[in-house]
């Protein structure tokens with residue numbers, strides 16, 4: 423819990439630095455919010471059930487659809503651009519054989535209402551700011567960046583119907599996770615010809631914008647978006663963190679433009695985080711489309727990375743004071759001392775039962791108390807208490823009114 427609170431504190435601090443406002447959504451949503459016909463894994467693992475009102479509901483597997491619903495609900499009342507962040511628990515029903523969690527917490531940041539790639543550049547900057555805060559460097563982690571418009575331009579040149587686009591992306595996201603023969607089979611099932619599949623896989627292996635430009639030409643949106651993003655990265659000062667990689671498509675069907683994912687350079691872990699542009703998501707829920715982009719950052723892989731890099735913070739429980747009555751009829755006096763200290767914004771562990779001093783010293787050590795405040799009869803009658811600084815052993819008496 424201390425590690426989770428430390429992570430969330432850093433998520434929140436970075437969101438604050440970027441001027442984002444915190445929002446939240448219900449963990450339980452209508453199942454329909456997450457039903458998409460693109461064959462996504464997230465659909466197969468939906469943690470869904472029928473409630474007592476015979477409604478089909480689901481524990482959310484991600485936050486973006488809830489955000490889209492909220493943007494539509496807010497309608498014109500929320501002035502654009504919206505810069506919202508959330509930290510929410512998400513669920514999936516995985517067979518336990520895979521030994522993976524069925525729930526995790528995800529930090530999301532989303533910018534709604536900005537069509538330019540300045541929005542994606544800002545989001546990448548926020549994640550890199552987070553990594554830097556916790557000691558992760560560009561030698562540990564990088565971002566593979568691409569655009570789904572690369573895919574779109576290739577698919578259009580083979581007249582693959584637009585409505586297969588999401589499905590093709592989900593298949594391509596499995597590259598490296600399932601045999602390439604299965605990828606090719608699935609792509610053909612999705613309506614692509616043999617030639618189109620071979621060509622597409624060729625394009626997806628491209629790792630440089632220059633090479634991509636040779637294939638796609640320099641007039642398409644994909645190239646101009648990516649060139650602008652890499653130029654902004656230069657200005658932000660995080661070029662060393664990002665690289666073009668045409669194979670990045672991300673596994674969510676609704677991305678429409680720039681996509682990116684954070685990876686560990688040693689290649690030992692799954693993607694750390696990921697996100698991209700989703701300009702057409704709102705209309706799938708009946709709203710007017712608005713340009714949008716965002717990312718999700720789970721609390722599982724990042725902890726594995728911190729362990730790998732020896733970056734786990736030491737997070738001991740800390741209390742400034744432990745207050746103890748030296749005999750039972752001074753328990754009220756001890757409570758009064760605790761209250762005075764707490765009103766001075768000092769943390770106090772108040773000993774709530776009569777215990778031998780040996781026990782009190784042991785507890786003080788266990789909770790890392792900085793000071794032991796003893797309420798004894800003689801001192802109390804003089805309006806004083808005795809203070810022991812536990813690190814130095816220094817001990818002194820002080821007037822209660824001067825205790826701080």
Ligand SMILES: OCc1cccc(Br)n1
Nearest residue numbers: 512513514523524525526
């Ligand atoms: O990253 C996908 C995901 C979604 C919900 C729960 C968990 Br654990 N993981």
